[in-house]
Amino acid sequence: MTLLSIQKISSLDRPELEPYRTLKRSGAHAALGIFVVEGDKVLVKLLESDFTVISLLIIEERFAEFEAQLQARPEKEIAVFTCEKKLLSELVGFDLYQGVLAIAKIPEVLSLEKILATSPSPRFLVAMDGMSNAENVGTIMRNCAALGVQALIASETCSDLFLRRTVRNSMGTVFRLPSFKSNNLVATLRELRAHGIRSIAAHPHTDKKMLSQANFSGDCCVVLGSEGHGISPAVLAACDEAVAIPMTNDVDSLNVSAAAAVFLYEVNRQRGQA
Numbered sequence: 001m002t003l004l005s006i007q008k009i010s011s012l013d014r015p016e017l018e019p020y021r022t023l024k025r026s027g028a029h030a031a032l033g034i035f036v037v038e039g040d041k042v043l044v045k046l047l048e049s050d051f052t053v054i055s056l057l058i059i060e061e062r063f064a065e066f067e068a069q070l071q072a073r074p075e076k077e078i079a080v081f082t083c084e085k086k087l088l089s090e091l092v093g094f095d096l097y098q099g100v101l102a103i104a105k106i107p108e109v110l111s112l113e114k115i116l117a118t119s120p121s122p123r124f125l126v127a128m129d130g131m132s133n134a135e136n137v138g139t140i141m142r143n144c145a146a147l148g149v150q151a152l153i154a155s156e157t158c159s160d161l162f163l164r165r166t167v168r169n170s171m172g173t174v175f176r177l178p179s180f181k182s183n184n185l186v187a188t189l190r191e192l193r194a195h196g197i198r199s200i201a202a203h204p205h206t207d208k209k210m211l212s213q214a215n216f217s218g219d220c221c222v223v224l225g226s227e228g229h230g231i232s233p234a235v236l237a238a239c240d241e242a243v244a245i246p247m248t249n250d251v252d253s254l255n256v257s258a259a260a261a262v263f264l265y266e267v268n269r270q271r272g273q274a
Contacts, residue, residue, distance in 0.1 A: 003077040004070055008060070010093060016079065019103045020057050020091060026163050030106070035162035037102040040065070045172025049075065052105040055079040059088060059099035066100075106162050112153075112188060117197055118178075119150040123197055123219040123266060127153040129185055129235045131256065134159055136236035138169025139257040140224065145173035147161050147264035148273065151178055151222070155185035156233070189238040192221055199223050201231050202241035202255040202263050214243040216267040225265075227256055 012021050019036070022028055028036055034054065037046050040062070044149070046053065047069040058066070060082045069079055085099055117125070126149050131137055137159055144152050154161055161181065167174050182188040189199045192256050197219040223239055225231035230253075236242060247256065 001071050002075050004072045004080050005077055006080045008082050010083065010087070012087070016055070017057070017081065019055075023091070026160060030160055033106050034103050035084075035106055035167060036164040037104060038100070038164055038168050039098050040100045040167055042172045043100050043102055044069070044168075044245075045175050046104055049172075049173065049175035050074075050185070051107060051175055052119075053078055053104060054103040055081065055085065056089060057088070057101040058079045059083060059085045062099050073141070091124055110151075110178055110238070112180050112182075112191060114138040115151045115178055116197075120216050121219055122217065122271065123196075123207060123221075124150050125153060125191065125197065126260070126264070127182075127185060127191070127199070127221050127223045128158050129155045129223060129231050130138075130229070131155075131156040131224065132159050133227050135169045136161040136163035136227060136255070137161065137163075138166040138171075140260045141166070141170040141177055141179075142173050143257065143261045143264055145177050145212060147268055148260070149264065150178065152179045153183050153185070153188060154179065156183050157180075157185075157226075157232075186234050186238045188237070189193065189221070189223070193240070195219075197221055198241075199239040201225075201236055201239040201242040202245075202259055203231055203236065204207060204244050204247070204259075205230070208241045209241065210265065211243050211245050214241065214266075216270045220262070220267070220269065222263050224256055226259055237245050 019034060023036060037043055041239060053073060063082055088099055126144050157267045161179055192199060199221045200214055
């Protein structure tokens with residue numbers, strides 16, 4: 001049983017509370033190898049995972065809801081700081097109605113080799129190129145988990161996968177979806193090709209092939225581009241083909257998270273899983 005070090009606080013001045021005082025300093029958190037969890041549903045997913053939990057900051061009346069899960073954790077000790085709702089509202093900058101925050105450790109980075117070794121055929125991967133919006137990244141994670149993606153690859157130009165808004169928008173699927181941060185997405189796509197995995201670009205500005213005409217039945221990686229500029233020319237050139245979602249009414253593209261859902265559903269449809 002995990003020892004819970006429960007302490008009631010009335011301010012955030014203590015040194016061990018610094019990660020909560022610096023919620024908007026994602027760079028500082030990344031340097032420490034930690035990330036922030038916000039909201040009760042995401043906290044439940046964290047406590048169900050094998051990620052290391054460091055501490056909780058929670059309004060007093062909500063602690064009992066999570067006590068049993070916390071005590072069942074494998075950590076020797078978890079610090080639990082309880083406070084009044086007003087303190088959390090001042091910290092976050094708005095009325096934090098759920099009253100739940102936590103700090104956890106960023107896990108060791110998975111290698112592409114390990115991901116491929118544990119992904120049965122037909123493999124189903126997603127790669128993101130240059131995606132900078134944390135909410136979009138989190139939503140794409142949720143789409144991937146819901147639609148059977150085996151792993152998510154982030155390019156060297158993508159935002160961090162453990163930003164607070166990303167974790168929140170993923171609804172905790174970030175704890176279950178294997179992910180890999182590439183140092184060079186072009187080289188990674190070439191490595192996938194060497195393993196027989198075709199990279200198919202979600203590219204709205206192509207008149208060569210529509211989504212339903214692409215073949216997703218074999219090992220494949222769906223490549224998604226940035227919100228403003230799409231897939232970079234170098235990454236696009238490294239893909240095996242580019243396909244588009246048919247559009248009407250002079251609309252030329254969808255939000256990237258919506259487009260991702262359409263592509264991932266089509267993969268499942270072709271594989272008889274939708």
